[in-house]
Amino acid sequence: MAYSAKVVEHYENPRNVGSFDKGDETVGTGMVGAPACGDVMKLQIKVNPETGLIEDAKFKTYGCGSAIASSSLVTEWVKGKSLDEALTIRNTHIAQELALPPVKIHCSILAEDAIKAAVSDYKAKNAVERARQPAPVTH
Amino acid sequence: MDMTPHFPIYMDYGATTPVDQRVVDAMIPWLREHFGNPASRSHAWGWEAEAAVEKAREQVAALIGADPREIIWTSGATESDNLALKGAAQFYKSKGKHLVTVKTEHKAVLDTMRELERQGFEVTYLDVEEDGLLDFDKLKAALRPDTILVSVMYVNNEIGVIQDIAAIGALCREKGIIFHVDAAQATGKVQIDLATLPVDLMSLASHKTYGPKGIGALYVRRKPRVRLEAQMHGGGHERGMRSGTLPTHQIVGMGEAFRIAKEEMGTESERIRMLHKKLVDGLSGIEQTFLNGHPDQRVPHNVNMSFNFVEGESLIMGVKGIAVSSGSACTSASLEPSYVLRALGRSDELAHSSLRMTIGRFTTEEEIDYVILTLKDRVARLRELSPLWDMFKEGIDISSIQWAAH
Numbered sequence: 001m002a003y004s005a006k007v008v009e010h011y012e013n014p015r016n017v018g019s020f021d022k023g024d025e026t027v028g029t030g031m032v033g034a035p036a037c038g039d040v041m042k043l044q045i046k047v048n049p050e051t052g053l054i055e056d057a058k059f060k061t062y063g064c065g066s067a068i069a070s071s072s073l074v075t076e077w078v079k080g081k082s083l084d085e086a087l088t089i090r091n092t093h094i095a096q097e098l099a100l101p102p103v104k105i106h107c108s109i110l111a112e113d114a115i116k117a118a119v120s121d122y123k124a125k126n127a128v129e130r131a132r133q134p135a136p137v138t139h
Numbered sequence: 140m141d142m143t144p145h146f147p148i149y150m151d152y153g154a155t156t157p158v159d160q161r162v163v164d165a166m167i168p169w170l171r172e173h174f175g176n177p178a179s180r181s182h183a184w185g186w187e188a189e190a191a192v193e194k195a196r197e198q199v200a201a202l203i204g205a206d207p208r209e210i211i212w213t214s215g216a217t218e219s220d221n222l223a224l225k226g227a228a229q230f231y232k233s234k235g236k237h238l239v240t241v242k243t244e245h246k247a248v249l250d251t252m253r254e255l256e257r258q259g260f261e262v263t264y265l266d267v268e269e270d271g272l273l274d275f276d277k278l279k280a281a282l283r284p285d286t287i288l289v290s291v292m293y294v295n296n297e298i299g300v301i302q303d304i305a306a307i308g309a310l311c312r313e314k315g316i317i318f319h320v321d322a323a324q325a326t327g328k329v330q331i332d333l334a335t336l337p338v339d340l341m342s343l344a345s346h347k348t349y350g351p352k353g354i355g356a357l358y359v360r361r362k363p364r365v366r367l368e369a370q371m372h373g374g375g376h377e378r379g380m381r382s383g384t385l386p387t388h389q390i391v392g393m394g395e396a397f398r399i400a401k402e403e404m405g406t407e408s409e410r411i412r413m414l415h416k417k418l419v420d421g422l423s424g425i426e427q428t429f430l431n432g433h434p435d436q437r438v439p440h441n442v443n444m445s446f447n448f449v450e451g452e453s454l455i456m457g458v459k460g461i462a463v464s465s466g467s468a469c470t471s472a473s474l475e476p477s478y479v480l481r482a483l484g485r486s487d488e489l490a491h492s493s494l495r496m497t498i499g500r501f502t503t504e505e506e507i508d509y510v511i512l513t514l515k516d517r518v519a520r521l522r523e524l525s526p527l528w529d530m531f532k533e534g535i536d537i538s539s540i541q542w543a544a545h
Contacts, residue, residue, distance in 0.1 A: 003456065011456060017524055034542030035527060036487035038450055038476065042526040060526040064452040068524060 003065055004099035010069035015076050018058040020044045028122025032113045039063035039107065041071045043114035045078060045086070047122055054078050054086060059114075066104040070094050070111035083119050148461045148506045152347075152499030153296055153324065153441060158392070159349040159500070165395040166351065169388035177385045178376065188387045195394025202397040203322075203341065204332035205358050211377045212385055215355035216323035217247040219342035220290075222357055222381060223319045224251045226367030227288050227340065228260055231317065235285030239263045241273055241302075242482040244292050247342075248321055252290075269484050270433035271300035279310060288317045293325035297479040297495055298432030299441025301329060308337030317365060323347055323355075327400030328408070328438045333358065339365045345389070349500060350396030354389035357381075407500060408439070414498050414507050415439035421511035425518055427531070431480055431493060442496045445480075445489040446514075448528040449521045454494060457517035461510055464495045488527070488537070 003011070019042075020027045026047050033039040040063065046056040057075040061068050073094060078086045094100075094108035149157070169191060177192045179185025193207070200207040213219045228238060240252055242264045252262045263281045268274055273291065282289075289311050291302050304320055311318035318337065323344035325331065333341070341358035345351055359365055359380065373382030419442055422428055427447035446454060451465035465477070476490035485493075496510070522528040527537055 008456075011453070014524060019529070031526065032543065035491070035537055036542065038452075038488075038491040040526055040542075060524055060529065062448060062525040062527045063450050065456040067450075068453060 006098050007065055007069040007100070010072040010098070011065040014059075014068060014072040016056075016058050016072070017060065019060065020046055020056075020058055025049075025125060026122075028118040028120075028125065030114045030117025030119075030121055032117050033063070033067075033110050035062065039067045039110055041067065041110050041114045043071060043074065043111075043118045045118045045122060047083070049126075052082055054081050054083070063107065063110075064104070066098065066100055066107040067110065069098050070100075070107045071114060073097060074111045074115055078115060083122065086115055087119055089115055148509060150496045150498060150502070150506075150510060151462045151464055152502075153299075153495060153497035154464060155346045155352065156349045156499055157501065158346075158351055159396060159399055161399060162350055162392045162395045166388045166392040169391050173387070175387070177387055178374065188385075191387055192385055192390050195390045198394035198398040198401075199343065199356055202326060202331070202401045203343070203358060204334045204336070206361060209333075209358050209361055211357045211359055211380050212390055213355045213357055213381055214353055215346070216245075216321060216342045216344035217355075219344075219355050219357040220245070220247040220319075220321055221251050222367065222370050223340040223342060224248065224255065224288065224290060225370055226380070227317050227319065227365065228255050228258075229368040230366045231287045232260075235283075235287045236260045237263070237283050237286040238288045238290070239265065239278070239281050239286055240290040241265045241267060241292070243267050243271065243295055243297075243479045244290065245296055245321055245323070248290055248292070267482055270436070271295060271298050271431070271479075271483055272433055272436060273302055273307070275303065275306055275310075278307060282310075282314060282316065286314070286316050288319060290319040290321070292321040292323075293331075294322070294328060294438050294441075295432070295479065296324045297441075297477060298443045298483070299324075299437040299439075299497075300432040301325075301436050301438060304338065305336055311339075312337040324438070326397065327404055328440055330404075333360070339363075340367075345393035345396055348396050348400050351389050351392040354386060354393045356393070411498055411502070412439040414502055414504065415442060417504065418442050418496065418498070418507050418511065421507070422514060425515055428518075429489065431483065431485065440497055440499060442498070443480075443493060444496070445485065445493045446518050447489060447492055448525045448531055449492050449518050451491055451493050453521055454492075454514075454517055457521065458510075458513050461513060465493060486538070 022029050028045045031042045033041050042060045044058045045054045048055045057078050059071040059075050061071045091108035091112040094111050175184025175188040177188040196207040196210045200210050238260055256262050294301055308318050317339045319340040320338045321342045327348040339360045343356040345354045369380050371382050376382050429445045431443040476487050480490040
């Protein structure tokens with residue numbers, strides 16, 4: 001299979017490889033995929049509690065070149081975004097940017113899922129904080 | 140578009156081999172001035188073409204210890220498998236409708252068996268052991284009074300293991316069951332002597348043994364005689380078993396390729412055995428690396444390895460100067476892990492992490508050295524990227540985790 005130049009570039013020079021401390025309050029971790037399917041992505045975001053912006057991101061991926069490139073790309077894209085902005089990143093954007101062939105679309109879907117998982121992990125961790133604020137009235 | 144790699148190291152001889160220069164030279168005259176139809180009986184163009192075809196038939200027969208009259212030309216091993224299985228099943232169906240094969244066979248056998256199931260036959264697909272070999276007792280237990288045919292490949296295309304064809308053949312002979320062997324990956328690699336080997340039908344390919352693509356043969360035993368129902372009807376060529384004008388140049392090429400294989404197999408195998416050892420020893424130095432298939436009961440041409448926690452496709456992408464494959468070339472377009480490795484009981488993730496390297500006539504020691512170095516480097520780099528490798532290093536059992544399948 002021929003890979004696009006952008007996929008090859010990310011594969012050869014992956015951005016933001018590594019891990020943050022999972023226990024850190026300001027870190028959200030998303031691990032998606034399954035070894036049996038041939039892809040596992042771990043995406044971590046580090047959020048500035050003052051501004052609510054994602055100030056750093058790291059990834060590790062087991063998978064094909066397109067999976068590595070998709071996760072490398074989203075670490076660049078989420079940086080500087082708020083959590084809500086990060087959640088607007090769609091797999092179609094990733095697939096388009098990397099010119100993924102149809103058989104590799106699932107890699108971009110996985111990368112989108114990884115963002116969602118990391119954001120919801122961060123939110124879950126910090127739910128305690130929010131709980132201190134007055135709870136909304138429920139019916 | 141230029142698809143040729145820039146520093147090509149060809150390590151995919153199991154997919155196809157380059158055509159030996161001597162074979163090309165032998166073929167050319169039959170494309171130029173000697174263009175006759177071997178079936179033309181009324182002039183010299185036909186006579187010389189027929190003589191060339193018959194000489195090639197002798198050369199092919201000689202490599203496998205057969206009588207030239209037992210060789211039927213086909214377009215390749217896939218067609219040979221189709222003709223053997225459908226032809227024998229349909230001819231002998233009044234005797235029974237049960238067929239037996241193995242889960243690790245080539246798709247040319249498995250898909251043909253599926254078609255025979257649609258035609259009303261019943262097929263048993265036998266499991267193999269962890270080393271890729273068939274358990275003789277399990278085969279014995281699978282045979283029934285209505286079993287008419289058993290099909291077992293000689294050398295597995297993905298993992299290179301050699302099945303015990305002599306023992307299986309003896310059992311089939313004793314029970315009066317037709318025995319078909321797909322030997323596409325065996326010719327020129329293992330000694331085959333059909334004068335003593337109890338095999339009834341054997342599929343042969345040219346392009347895995349340094350001959351051209353588009354030509355193959357089916358061995359059909361004369362004593363005891365095996366009958367087939369033709370699948371290709373027409374001018375009654377090949378004693379009615381396979382009609383169609385014979386491609387003289389292709390046939391001459393296969394003949395010459397098999398002549399060379401017979402002559403050079405001894406020295407070539409020694410050299411390849413040495414290269415195999417070097418490659419396996421070199422790669423075994425990498426942590427969490429496993430050789431797939433029996434370590435000794437195999438052809439040295441094949442090295443199929445799993446590099447745990449590294450995904451195979453990404454590894455292939457990283458060694459782009461080297462032509463290798465993950466799984467068989469026929470199924471590499473799919474995302475499914477190799478069904479052959481699955482049949483060995485390898486986990487899905489180990490199957491996803493496998494690479495097939497096949498070495499051959501033109502592989503050099505320097506190439507093997509380069510491949511070892513490159514793979515070591517790439518595996519290390521990809522493990523740096525792998526969350527599974529981290530978990531392994533932290534002592535977390537990956538199989539204990541509840542993964543969300545997608």
